[in-house]
Amino acid sequence: MSGPGLGPGREPEAESGPGADELVPGVEVEVEVGPVAHGGHCVARHEGRVLFVRHAIPGERVRARITEGGPGDRFVRADAIKILRADSHRVAPPCRYAGPGGCGGCDLQHVEIGHQRTLKGQVVAEQLSRLAGVERDVVVEALDDEGGLGYRTRVELAVGTAEAPEGAATPVLGLRRHRSHEIVPVATCAIADPRVDEGVRESHQDAVTEPEELAGLAALDVVAAAGEADTVVVEVPGDADGRPLPTPPLPLTELVPAGDGRREARVDARGFWQVHRDAPRAFVEAVLEAAAVAPGERVLDLYAGVGLLSGPLAQATGEGGQLVAVESDRRAGGHLRENLADLPQALAVTARVDEALGVSGRRSGRGGGRGGGGRSGGRARRGGASSPLLPPSADVVVLDPPRSGAGREVVEALLRLRPRRVVYVACDPAALARDTRYLRERGAELVGLRALDAFPMTHHVECVATFAPSP
Numbered sequence: 136m137s138g139p140g141l142g143p144g145r146e147p148e149a150e151s152g153p154g155a156d157e158l159v160p161g162v163e164v165e166v167e168v169g170p171v172a173h174g175g176h177c178v179a180r181h182e183g184r185v186l187f188v189r190h191a192i193p194g195e196r197v198r199a200r201i202t203e204g205g206p207g208d209r210f211v212r213a214d215a216i217k218i219l220r221a222d223s224h225r226v227a228p229p230c231r232y233a234g235p236g237g238c239g240g241c242d243l244q245h246v247e248i249g250h251q252r253t254l255k256g257q258v259v260a261e262q263l264s265r266l267a268g269v270e271r272d273v274v275v276e277a278l279d280d281e282g283g284l285g286y287r288t289r290v291e292l293a294v295g296t297a298e299a300p301e302g303a304a305t306p307v308l309g310l311r312r313h314r315s316h317e318i319v320p321v322a323t324c325a326i327a328d329p330r331v332d333e334g335v336r337e338s339h340q341d342a343v344t345e346p347e348e349l350a351g352l353a354a355l356d357v358v359a360a361a362g363e364a365d366t367v368v369v370e371v372p373g374d375a376d377g378r379p380l381p382t383p384p385l386p387l388t389e390l391v392p393a394g395d396g397r398r399e400a401r402v403d404a405r406g407f408w409q410v411h412r413d414a415p416r417a418f419v420e421a422v423l424e425a426a427a428v429a430p431g432e433r434v435l436d437l438y439a440g441v442g443l444l445s446g447p448l449a450q451a452t453g454e455g456g457q458l459v460a461v462e463s464d465r466r467a468g469g470h471l472r473e474n475l476a477d478l479p480q481a482l483a484v485t486a487r488v489d490e491a492l493g494v495s496g497r498r499s500g501r502g503g504g505r506g507g508g509g510r511s512g513g514r515a516r517r518g519g520a521s522s523p524l525l526p527p528s529a530d531v532v533v534l535d536p537p538r539s540g541a542g543r544e545v546v547e548a549l550l551r552l553r554p555r556r557v558v559y560v561a562c563d564p565a566a567l568a569r570d571t572r573y574l575r576e577r578g579a580e581l582v583g584l585r586a587l588d589a590f591p592m593t594h595h596v597e598c599v600a601t602f603a604p605s606p
């Protein structure tokens with residue numbers, strides 16, 4: 136079904152178009168683009184229906200093609216396929232794979248980099264206002280002056296299949312389309328660190344000349360770790376449905392800022408590490424500033440990964456203090472213990488955070504372990520529940536949960552440790568806002584917020600939020 140066919144010169148009021156129930160995939164409609172929303176799209180309306188429009192900028196008028204949704208859905212998704220009135224911040228995407236129907240990795244390549252940060256700040260502010268009742272302007276800070284390109288130290292290339300003319304399926308390598316399993320073959324990635332991009336280019340060439348080499352694989356991970364001279368390409372096997380299977384351990388060396396120098400950290404090639412080249416420095420600085428740890432204090436680092444934040448926090452508390460780091464993934468937990476081994480004040484616990492805090496949650500992989508020769512943790516108790524994994528109190532709690540956030544139970548449990556500061560590192564503004572509401576309901580006020588542009592060209596943004604619990 137085609138759209139109303141209005142040219143740019145026609146008055147918007149004069150348009151007719153598909154009715155509200157006719158907004159189904161493939162239909163085109165002209166809309167005024169409203170505010171940016173969480174998730175990389177802007178909000179528009181047509182005949183009372185809400186459209187989430189990608190590749191648009193607030194204030195523009197665009198022709199949008201519906202990509203998902205239909206009658207009965209709360210909203211439909213759409214791509215801006217023609218810009219009828221452009222915002223002054225619109226630019227030509229630096230990458231040829233960006234745009235409607237292209238690679239789904241970058242949502243904001245059509246927006247000037249400074250304005251990307253303005254829009255992301257608006258999203259964080261809107262989420263905090265709507266979900267947590269916090270009114271605050273949010274400024275998103277650049278991590279470098281590279282214009283938002285060439286920063287990713289890790290890129291996962293997906294392997295899929297393309298139908299060959301004779302009907303046989305040929306493996307292809309690339310990046311996925313937005314909300315799709317389809318793969319866009321890419322010869323280069325503009326946001327990849329140059330070392331990683333070289334690996335992407337070589338992998339693409341190999342996939343074109345010898346696609347059969349990709350058979351049985353789900354992905355190729357291209358990783359340039361700061362402490363390694365060589366870029367690593369990890370072959371990730373797939374199951375019968377193409378889902379990734381575990382890979383053998385492959386420890387790499389990353390570098391963590393520490394005092395005047397840098398510490399080495401071991402991390403598996405497929406393990407969690409911040410992807411922006413400058414994120415380790417920026418996050419450590421922001422967390423240390425927010426936590427303001429005094430020597431001798433007891434600090435918890437929850438969802439610690441391999442200890443990017445744990446090492447510097449342990450150094451800040453010194454040998455007279457204590458740092459307890461909690462991580463549930465066994466392989467990451469092993470590296471965490473190894474990375475803290477030279478710090479006698481540090482204790483690494485392999486457990487789920489909810490389990491370590493003694494609140495409900497699925498039990499899994501409890502390993503426990505010592506970071507070094509230092510102190511042992513105490514015993515956390517509350518209302519009859521007890522956890523042998525954590526001490527009964529903490530001066531500072533740092534948490535960096537996955538995208539889903541920490542949740543009410545964890546937030547309430549960590550406040551029972553009576554910390555003077557909670558520092559929350561968040562990769563999802565909605566999850567941060569929900570957990571901010573739980574913290575505020577228990578008397579912990581948001582007293583500081585930094586937003587860091589750790590994912591330029593995409594809608595993602597990292598926040599470091601500081602809370603002061605009521606004494």
Ligand SMILES: C[S@@+](CC[C@H](N)C(=O)[O-])C[C@H]1O[C@@H](n2cnc3c(N)ncnc32)[C@H](O)[C@@H]1O
Nearest residue numbers: 407438439440443462463464487488535536537
């Ligand atoms: C966003 S990463 C942060 C890691 C670390 N702070 C860093 O910056 O490198 C979150 C970490 O939490 C771990 N994780 C996820 N769910 C968890 C849970 N319920 N309990 C403990 N750790 C968890 C993941 O394995 C991952 O290492």
